[in-house]
Amino acid sequence: MDKHKLIVDSVVVRFGDKTVLSGGYITSETGMVTGLLGRNGAGKSCMFRALMGGLRVENVMVSIDGLPVDRQFIGKSIKYLPQGRLLPDSIKLRKAFELYGVSYWSFVNLFPKYSRFHDSYIWELSGGEARLAELYMVLQSDAKFYILDEPFAQIDPISIGAVQQLIRERSRDHGIIVTDHNYDAISAVADNLFVIADGYTSPVHSRDDLVRHGYLR
C-alpha cells in the first residue's frame, strides 16, 4: 500500500471586510481519518471549497507528498463530498456512478432499496437517500484522499453505522477528512481531530480543547 500525505496550509478566506479564515490548516494521511470540528460559520466548508478550487480565496497551499498540487486537476487526487447536493439534476444516478467509475450494483448490494432508483435522477430521491448515494459514490471512486463535508447529515440513524463502517474500510488505504456537527459520529471514526475557531485550526487532544475553543460546553 502506497502511503500519501496531504497538507492544506495557510488558508486565508475573506468576504469583504469579514475574515473567515486567517490560518486554515489541516493534514491527512493514508490509513487515517481526520475529523474537523467547528461551530457554524467557523469556515470548515470554506476551507474545503477553497482547496478544491470552488471558492476564490486570498491564499491556499495544497501539497501531496510534499509536492504542490495543480488545483486544475485536484479532483484526480482528492474527491470531495460537499455539504449541499453534489449530483447535477440533469444526470441519472447510474450514469453518475458510471462517470465516477463505481459499480451501482455493489451499492445496491449494500443498500437493496436503491435497486428501484437505478434509472432515477437525483431529484427523485429524498434528501437522505440522495446523500447516502452521493457519499457511497464519492467514497468508492478512485482517489488518494476523500473529504466529506457533513456526511452524516440527513442520514437515518440505522444507516449511520453503515456509513461509519464504510469510512473505516476506505481509510485503510486512503486518507479521509470528515467534518460534521454530529460529534459522537465523528469521534467514533476519527483517529485525530482538529477544531476551527477564530479563523485558525488547532489540533484537539482532549475534550477540554473543544471546550476551550468554544465548540463544546
Place this chain on the structure above:
Amino acid sequence: MLKERIYLTWSYGKVQFLVGAVYNIMCAQLLASSFFYPILVDAFILKVLIYAVTLYLVKQLRGRDALFFYINLGLSPKKLQLSVLLIDFLSLAILLAAVVLLHG
C-alpha cells in the same frame, strides 16, 4: 474519454445549449426570410446579451455545490463554461454562414 467529455459538457451546459439553439434557429430563419447583412451584426450582439442573462440565471438556479461533481472528475468548471460558449457561438456562426451561402 472523449465521449465522456462530450457528455459532461452537454450536461453542464444543457440549458444554455437549448436556449442557444432556439435563438440560433430563429436568427437563421429571420435571415433566410428577409435577407440583408446588418442582421448578422445584430444577431451576434443580441446573442451576447442572451448568453449573459442565461449564464446568470443558470448560476443562480444550479446548486452551488454541483460544480464539485465536475471538479471531482478533474474538470475545470471555467473550461467547461468556455466550451459551452464556444460551441454555442460557433453553431450560430455556422448556421448564419450556411444561410448566407445558400442565398449566394
